[in-house]
Amino acid sequence: MTSPPAAKHIYSPAMGWIRNWRRRRILREPFPEHWLEIIAEHSNFIEQMPADRLAKFRSDLQIFVHEKVFIGAQGFEITEEVRVVIGAAAVRLILYLDLSYFDRVSEILVYPGAYHHPDDRETGILGQVDDWNTVVLSWPAVVAGLRNSRDGHDTATHEFAHVLDRNSGAFNGTPVLRANEDYAEWGRVLSHYYLELRDGKTNNRPLLRDYAATNEAEFFAVATEVFFEKPRVMQRKAPDLYEELQTFFGADPASWGK
Numbered sequence: 285m286t287s288p289p290a291a292k293h294i295y296s297p298a299m300g301w302i303r304n305w306r307r308r309r310i311l312r313e314p315f316p317e318h319w320l321e322i323i324a325e326h327s328n329f330i331e332q333m334p335a336d337r338l339a340k341f342r343s344d345l346q347i348f349v350h351e352k353v354f355i356g357a358q359g360f361e362i363t364e365e366v367r368v369v370i371g372a373a374a375v376r377l378i379l380y381l382d383l384s385y386f387d388r389v390s391e392i393l394v395y396p397g398a399y400h401h402p403d404d405r406e407t408g409i410l411g412q413v414d415d416w417n418t419v420v421l422s423w424p425a426v427v428a429g430l431r432n433s434r435d436g437h438d439t440a441t442h443e444f445a446h447v448l449d450r451n452s453g454a455f456n457g458t459p460v461l462r463a464n465e466d467y468a469e470w471g472r473v474l475s476h477y478y479l480e481l482r483d484g485k486t487n488n489r490p491l492l493r494d495y496a497a498t499n500e501a502e503f504f505a506v507a508t509e510v511f512f513e514k515p516r517v518m519q520r521k522a523p524d525l526y527e528e529l530q531t532f533f534g535a536d537p538a539s540w541g542k
């Protein structure tokens with residue numbers, strides 16, 4: 285009689301313990317202060333974010349940059365700048381959420397390709413169920429997305445929003461929300477705007493681009509870009525949608541940088 289295969293979940297608490305131990309070790313290293321200068325060359329989001337979030341931002345960034353495997357595609361060279369800027373774009377989404385939302389991402393594959401609008405390069409971006417621990421990014425697209433922080437387009441934010449969504453186990457526009465009672469209102473509000481956009485009945489097109497009507501996952505990713513990049517416009521035009529995203533992210537970007 286052969287013994288049954290070991291159940292994975294038996295080992296997961298230990299894995300969690302090891303990961304936590306590794307993280308404590310990473311954080312024992314001093315934070316590389318020049319990283320903030322690297323980020324400032326690409327984006328003003330550090331000066332925008334609430335000052336009381338900076339400590340979490342720094343420690344999450346330190347862990348993210350150490351833990352994730354960055355791979356250059358087509359000969360692209362992974363530099364400290366690439367790691368730090370992509371890591372910063374990821375962890376700024378979780379200023380009020382736990383870093384564990386990104387635990388299932390192990391690899392970040394970076395292409396040197398010319399800038400493509402995120403809507404034109406969906407294939408290969410977290411596109412396969414088997415492979416969704418890999419995030420695929422175009423470096424020029426990341427840089428272009430960060431350079432203009434108020435145009436509502438940000439490739440890195442879009443792709444890492446997909447990661448937050450996928451962390452729930454499904455790719456359906458609903459990440460793991462804070463409380464069970466949050467799901468009903470989330471579903472009601474997001475469906476309303478999604479269906480309006482899909483059916484062409486909305487005057488919200490300037491707020492959420494058409495691509496958001498592709499499916500629920502794209503709706504959440506595009507809405508997240510707009511929430512962080514045009515928060516005041518969203519708050520004015522779609523206050524209930526803003527409120528749902530504010531409840532999930534815990535952030536109130538409409539009040540940042542004022």
Ligand SMILES: [Zn+2]
Nearest residue numbers: 406442502505
């Ligand atoms: Zn997408």
